[in-house]
Structures are given as C-alpha cells and as structure tokens.
Amino acid sequence: MNQPASAYFIEERHDPNETHTLSVLVQNEPGVLARVIGLFSGRGYNIESLTVSETESQKHLSRITIVTTGTPMVIEQIKHQLDRMIPVYRVVDMTLTKRSIERELAMVKVRGQGEHRVEALRLADAFRARVIDATTESFVFEITGNTEKINQFIDLMRPLGLVEVSRTGVAAIGRGPEGM
C-alpha cells in the first residue's frame, strides 16, 4: 500500500470487532456522564447505546449501561479506561459474564387507517406491545425487549405508517442472586 511519508506508524488492524455491553457503577456527581462520554469521543471508541439513571439515591450511585463495539484489545482498553476514572466504582462486562439480561423500551408511533391499522394492532399483539395512546388515525405502542426484537418490530411497522420512535437504550442486569 502506498502510504504518505511519516514517522508515525500508520497501520491497519484487522482484528474482528465484537459488541459488548458494559455496566458501570458511578458516583452520581456533576460531570460524571460528560467524563464517560468524553472518554469515548476522545479516544475514538464507539457508543452504540448509552443508558444512565440514578439507581441508589441515598448513596448517590448511578448505573450506566454502555453498548460498544471494538476489537477485543480495544474493549479491554475501554474497561480499564473507565475503571480508572475517579468516580467509577465498578465496570462489569455483561457480555463476558454470559449471564446477563438486556432490555430496552421503545415507544413507537404509527399512523394509518383501515387494513394497515388492523395489521399494526395484530403485530403489536404478537410482540406483546401495549397500546398507550390511540386516536382514530394513530397508535403509540410501548414495547420492551432486547434490541433485536425492538428493531424487528420497528421494521415491521415501517410499511404500516411508522411516524417516529423513542427508545431508552439498553439496560442490563445479571441473572441469579448476586449483584454487580
């Protein structure tokens, strides 16, 4: 390959990318989310999904769930980089534990009449989506599940008059009695 002259080593790496879900327990204090996001943008890591909320209000703890992609070496880096931040308590790679449950919630607005409307309702029923708002010409469905299921539902709604989607991003938790 013809590379520009440089004393830097411009190499391409060909390790395959993996997708991992990380749970990060942090002190809920001003700027903590900016730190985490800044780490990802500053070091060129990917964020596929990011979910954050305070989970233990007395202790001011928040749980951040991040879905990211990268080579195994990059994923390893991301975890260490997160872990060394001062307000971070723990980083757990939910994908490596192989015992995690992942859920996302989406609200899906569909506009249509006649056949389309009936079909949308029928599919919503099959996906166990609930109707949380309805007009004579529209529905808002609420659906929870893993990312794939939600993507599938949205794809099905598209030809039936999909207007817009709002989704929470992934939340993850481990199976069994232990906490993170």
Add this chain to the structure above:
Amino acid sequence: MSDKSHDPNQMTGAAMIVRALIDHGVTDIFGYPGGAVLPIYDEIFQQSEVQHILVRHEQGAGHAAEGYARSTGRPGVALVTSGPGATNMVTPLTDALMDSIPLVCISGQVPTHLIGNDAFQECDTVGITRPCTKHNWLVRDVNDLAKVLHEAFYVATTGRPGPVLVDVPKDVQFATGTYHPPRKSDVHRSYAPRVKGDATQIRKAVALLAGAKRPVIYSGGGVINSGPEATRLLRELVEVTGFPITSTLMGLGAYPASGKSWLGMLGMHGTYEANMTMHDCDVMLCVGARFDDRITGRVDAFSPGSKKIHIDIDPSSINKNIRVDVPIIGDCGNILGDILQVFKAEAKKPDIKAWWQQIAQWRARNSLYYRKSNDVILPQHAIQSLFEATRGRDTYITTEVGQHQMWAAQFYGFEEPHRWMTSGGLGTMGYGLPAAVGVQVAHPDSLVIDIAGDASVQMTMQEMSTAVQYELPIKIFILNNQYMGMVRQWQQLLHGNRLSHSYSEAMPDFVKLAEAYGGVGIQVHKPGDLDGAIQEMISVKRPVLFDCRVASLENCFPMIPSGKAHNEMLLPEQANDEATAKAFAGGKALV
C-alpha cells in the same frame, strides 16, 4: 469577621485554600493574578508560609510547577485566574497528564450566579480541562472546599500521578465556611489504586527471568515516580541478575549512565545496542513504562521473540499497544521488592555471557558517533562538553523539544533520578525554561540548566523576567542552529527536502535579549572557546542566556525510520553524508 471568629476552622474560601496548601506541606506556588482570584491573592499577601512566584504567563506557571514536582517528587502547585488564565494552563496540564506529573492547579471562576451567562472572563474550565486532568472539580459551596482540596492533593500524588484542577468561583472564595484538615474520608471511595502486585504473577515473572538467555530490563518514568526506593531496587535487580538495562526518555537516571549494564536510551533516537537488545531478547521486563509508539517502532515487528513482563500501576497501560505475557499491576517499587525477594530466595543469576558478547558487538557499532570539527561546534560535542563541565556537580537538566532534546538524552549522562526534566509525552516546546525556573525555586543552590533550542526557547522566553525577579540563576544553554532542527530533519528525510517554514529568518540577538531582561548573555562560535564559555556560564550567579552557535545542518541519529522495526535503524554513518546529501539535492526521500 463573622461572629464565629473564635472558631479557628471558620474561614473564607480564599483562606481555606492557603490553609490547605500549608496543611499539604506546600512551600512554593507559581501563579498569576486576575479578577477571579483576587481574594486568594489577598490571603497570600497576608501570610509568609507559602511563597508565591509570579510568572509572566500562566503556561510558565504550569511548567514551573512541573519542574518543581519532577525535581522534588512533591506536587507542584499553580494558581491562575478564570478565562484566559485557565485556558493558558491547558498545555501544562496536558503535558503533566502525558508524563504523569503530580500537579495541583487552582483556578478562579466567575461567581456561581454568573456561571453560564458568558460573564466577563468566564469559560467552562472544568469542561475544557476534563480531558487533560486526572480529575477536576468545580466547587459551588464553600463547605465542600476543604474536602475537595484535600482530595485533589491525594488524587494528584497517588496511583499514577497526574494533574488535577480545582475551579473556585469568586463568591465561594469570599464566603465563610468550615475548614477541616486532611482526612481519609475526603477521597472518593471509588478511588483506590492498587499498590501491591499479585503474588502468582510475581512468581511467574521470576521464573521467566531466571530462565532467560537473552534478557533485557526496560524501565520508564514510573520507576522515578514511585520514589527513591524503586530506584534503589531497580539497581539492585540489575546487580543481582546481571541483566542489561535500557530506559525510556522519561526514565533516564533511574539506573546510572555510568553503570556497566547500561545500554543507553531506547526508541526512535535510542542507541543501536538498546534497540537491538530489545528486538532480539527472549525475556523483557518492562518496569513503569508504557510501550509508547516512539519506543516500539512498528508494533507487529516489536521484539517478536520475547516473553514480556509488564509492571505498571495503571491497568489501562497493560496490553494497550503491545500484548504482554505477565502483567503485574501495582506500584513498581513494591513489586520490584517482591520480585527481588523471590529471585534471591529461589533463583540464581542466569548465565548470559553469550548475550553480553552479542551486545558488545552491537555497542561496537558506536551508534552515537559524530564527526567533530575544529571550525564549527557540533551540537553533540556541546552537550558532551557541558556534561564534562558539570560532572560531579549538583546539577539539574531541563530541555525544550527538538534535536537538542534528543542529543541531551543521548550525550548527557544521568546518574540519579529527578535530575532530568523533559517534556516526553506531549513534546512541548517552551517547557524547559519555565521548568528550570521551578527546579531552581526548589533547589536554590543547585546548578539548573535548560538545554534549549533556538526556536523552542522563544516560546516561553518571557520567564527570564521571572528568573531575574526572584534571582534564580538558571542557565539557558541554547543549541542555536537557526532552524527548527527536528522539523527540518523530518522534512529532509520524509518530505523531499522541502524546508517549509523550518528556518527562523529573524533570530533575536540572545545576548542583548539576556541583558534586556537583566540577565547575562554569552555567545560562542568556536569549538576552542566552548569550554571557557561554559565555565563562565557556570560561575555567573545570575540567569544566563548562552547562545551556542552550532552546525546548522546536523541531524540526529541513530533513528528508526517510519514503519520500521528496531533492527532496521538508520545509523549515523549510513545517514549523515550520502543519504542526507541526497535529500538535500532534492533526491528521493529516504523513507
């Protein structure tokens, strides 16, 4: 005064800042005043325990604090105002982050009720400095201030050291609250750097070391940061194992340059023997270094046949660039102690005579060779002369960035840690002069020399004024080649000799400049006058600008060219004459 004035812990935020500095043993700080820090300056005025050094630019305060920190092992402290004061600190903070230097910066901020209003001299200081500090804080309540200040010192100095910043709005400086002395609960419970190394990993490491046929120890700035005990243990390990040792730019001085196992620095401008030893070794012990790209060269060709042990206090340094076989996370002093203990109890010195013979052959290539001249001073020769003249003296060396920096690393022999202050990770031109100011403040009676380049030194020249004001007799030893030599070298080697903007057309008269500042100027052209001029510089007890006119087209070798491995170095005899001449003739680029 408030009605609680009988309680000695009731005080203003500004007073708390000075009090915290005293409680952390700080005796000197570097700063520059402005509207948003006036209450703090008012407190400084009314006490005498903390000496404030007034710099001429906030960047100077930051680098001075870095020099102070590196030469003492204690945190450096800088105080700056809001807005431009804070933004001027971005370079030193980043520099300190890259080189793991403990720095505490206190910045003023506009009053809390104005934050977000684009008030005069407002900027989002914590936002701007978030990626260039180990941690930072905006303090909105005076009753949080003591805790935050104590935590700031703790975070800066423990684990992998680094810069921190505390942003204090002006109303918080004026407000009265309760101070408390440092205590354990001031620190985030989530922050607990690991100190002790894992025992099984240590055993694995010892087994590798004991079985090595072609070992090398590669040490870095982490050993120096860990403190004198780590340096002592590193030296003992070299003694006990008989292994060769090289180090990064940041690690110079941990093992003495006069020591018999010393290979010289490694990396892009390291010695042939150091890089070949790294390339061909079978066991590598990396202590407190981070496999930076200037060290490894092409990563897929980096020391292909070796088992690698990596000791580092920062888990994110492990497997970042190079996969290692035995990572050991913890403080290097601690872990070196454990390794030594196990090694002495269970292993004996491996026989590596054949390896040393091989190394002797590499050494014989004399990769730092340069041709001396009677007409013109070679920069390498100037540094060797400086080294000879200062040998055995209580000397500290700082540098700027460029060829002179690499020559200093190659030709000045460091015998002790904390004696060498250079901007390694960030490569900040303008670092050396203010760093020398900081070093001289910490060591008033020592000889402090900035080995400088003509271009770099102009970036922070104004700190000469600081040196004169505080009677700091720093010596600025300028290798004046009238070029941005390192840039020109790359242009010659990599860009078809098109010397785009690397020549300084209008060089100031450094002698007159020194005099204008109230310092002393010395200029030397001839090799025969060099030693005498250096003696004169040393004996002057005032700040000196030493304008050493050197061969302007000399280049820095050996060099690992782009995309090449350690065993493909360009040696001076291959590069200096023909290849460089070819480049000058507009011939094809070397790399």
